[in-house]
């Protein structure tokens with residue numbers, strides 16, 4: 001029983017790793033020109049806001065894809081993992097962007113907290129983007145959805161303590 005659970009946990013983390021990398025990298029390497037060019041939506045608020053930058057997006061895409069390439073080498077299935085890494089990273093970044101778009105529409109400022117949305121939008125979209133190539137079983141997906149919010153909050157707290165983030169969440 002405990003063995004099964006640990007195996008599911010390992011499978012979940014292994015599968016979603018490129019998305020985690022894509023989501024975390026911009027915190028360290030992001031900055032500079034915002035993706036929305038500083039433009040406002042028709043409601044007069046930013047489209048995505050200054051927290052979503054081109055550099056962060058590209059860095060996240062490269063770092064997440066690289067994890068996929070490394071996984072392919074380790075697992076001996078270069079093509080599948082490279083493809084999965086790219087899709088998981090792209091999905092994570094698009095999901096994060098969409099989360100910010102929704103936050104701005106809800107009048108939540110850049111950096112403001114949006115529980116659930118902040119922790120899960122990236123991972124849900126990573127799974128959606130990966131689905132044409134491969135989805136793990138429902139138990140593994142469930143574990144991913146359960147473990148991601150606490151992992152996200154914990155890594156953000158570490159990022160805050162290390163001085164990469166101005167807020168602990």
Ligand code: CTP
Nearest residue numbers: 026027030031051052053056057100110111112
């Ligand atoms: N970041 C970036 N480019 C991205 C995503 C994130 O540069 N595409 C960087 C920004 O410095 C951002 C930090 O990573 O401040 C943390 O990301 P996140 O918490 O998603 O952004 P917030 O600043 O909280 O903005 P929002 O309210 O829109 O989520």
Ligand code: MG
Nearest residue numbers: 111112118169
């Ligand atoms: Mg945030």
